[in-house]
């Protein structure tokens with residue numbers, strides 16, 4: 293056992309000396325592995341980044357909120373079956389709330405209507421466009437994960453009375469009130485003024501595509517008074533227990549069918565959406581990145597492995613006499629096998645380390661260039677790359693190391 | 709040149725090498741080369757033996773056999789009472805590591821390793837711990853007069869010094885026999901004589917030395933000369949300068 297350890301440590305020293313002696317050759321040979329590891333690391337980082345960014349974005353939608361909408365979020369292939377659906381009306385929320393109240397042990401807590409459209413918002417000389425204007429009730433805070441950074445959300449009185457007040461998103465506040473102090477100011481939306489009573493915390497972006505913070509929320513009656521014409525509406529329903537989403541969803545379906553007065557044989561003419569639907573739309577994206585990444589990784593590791601096998605064969609050939617000498621001095625087959633396996637593995641590990649460094653720097657660069665893209669350079673990824681490198685080294689070294697270990701000492705010693 | 713073997717011939721000990729009717733043939737395509745055609749030989753502890761013979765007579769083949777680098781095609785080989793002809797590769801490696809010290813004509817040092825690391829090599833394969841290893845390797849190098857060259861690499865040493873490193877490496881495991889195949893073949897005659905003096909000292913210290921050479925000047929350092937011709941022992945007798953010259957001519 294001890295002897296085995298000495299042989300291993302000796303082999304590492306030889307491998308290091310060998311690489312030092314043939315720097316260019318080693319670097320060139322390791323190139324395939326370097327590219328492979330860069331590919332696998334970047335792929336992993338991209339997938340993890342997209343996933344975590346996605347999860348973060350999704351959390352804004354809320355895990356325990358069902359969305360009653362005209363169409364499903366997930367892509368459908370038979371869109372013609374959906375095209376004639378009626379719009380969702382905000383009044384449904386009141387009906388649903390009444391039914392929830394009448395149902396003992398309902399899985400649902402409260403239904404919140406929302407109506408929205410895109411408009412510009414102005415304050416003095418500052419103006420921001422493409423802002424998501426949302427009309428809703430004071431119950432909205434129950435379905436939302438957003439907190440107010442300053443001020444407060446509108447209360448039930450303001451909600452029912454349709455007061456001209458609003459809560460603005462972080463980005464809106466930032467753009468209109470660069471010096472802060474947004475509260476109590478009057479902002480103009482479509483020529484109407486609304487008093488700012490709250491500013492939301494920063495929510496971040498949806499994968500860097502659009503911001504959850506470019507948002508203005510106001511009481512529904514106020515919204516309807518000025519903007520109802522082109523608005524899109526839905527009803528959000530908070531559920532009791534997020535582990536019972538399926539039950540909640542079917543209960544809500546039943547309520548909605550009653551609201552819509554659907555005969556039993558009729559199909560649903562609305563959709564209950566939940567963030568899960570989005571998750572499934574992400575899978576194809578992740579899968580195609582993984583397939584592309586794995587293809588590049590596999591190809592470059594394959595090329596790299598062949599290169600390393602080749603160079604190890606060359607190394608065995610060059611050092612045939614040395615192998616003979618070592619055998620004469622008492623090296624066993626295992627010793628020689630181990631020595632060359634460790635040499636090819638060391639080469640691959642070196643490639644892996646270089647690849648990781650390159651990938652890390654690239655991620656760092658991407659992170660600096662696109663701050664909104666979530667970079668996730670994980671320890672798991674580092675370990676995976678190291679493992680992949682070691683495996684590549686072992687596999688590519690096996691054939692040459694085996695042939696070296698089988699060399700006849702006399703023949704090897706005679707080799708010039 | 710004085711005849712060293714006239715000075716002292718040490719009493720030989722128990723039998724170390726006992727070979728009986730050993731043959732070795734190589735099959736080369738259609739042809740079979742008979743390198744050894746039935747050699748019988750006994751070598752005792754603390755002998756100093758030279759194997760002589762013309763080129764192609766089977767000296768190196770016999771040497772490889774004695775050094776357990778190769779196994780005979782037929783015949784019996786006992787090393788310290790153990791039957792070598794039936795051992796597998798790893799058992800042979802273990803015997804070589806513990807019992808045999810090789811000195812090669814071309815030194816066969818690892819070019820990128822220091823003297824110390826070169827000499828440590830057999831100890832690594834013998835599973836000796838690092839501190840003891842370094843101690844013993846350094847001592848072996850001091851014993852061959854290279855105490856001040858421990859950290860030199862082979863290309864920083866002269867030919868004679870390299871062969872001394874090789875001899876230190878051969879001795880470091882305290883082997884039963886030292887096998888030297890043409891140890892002076894790559895050295896000038898003066899350096900060659902120095903190496904022969906070193907081998908003589910080792911013999912005087914109690915080592916068993918087997919020397920392969922085709923040079924009578926080198927062979928006469930040994931106390932006993934085995935002369936091979938065409939894979940057979942032609943003569944096996946106590947060395948005497950005139951007899952060696954006669955055989956070699």
Ligand SMILES: Nc1ncnc2c1ncn2[C@@H]1O[C@H](COP(=O)(O)OP(=O)(O)O)[C@@H](O)[C@H]1O
Pocket residue numbers: 734736741742743761762763764765766767768769770
């Ligand atoms: N590995 C081998 N394969 C084929 N023939 C060999 C091999 N080794 C030695 N021989 C042949 O065996 C004979 C003896 O060789 P060798 O022992 O090297 O002689 P010497 O060392 O006395 O010059 C020679 O004819 C040589 O060609």
Ligand SMILES: [Mg+2]
Pocket residue numbers: 767768
């Ligand atoms: Mg020879």
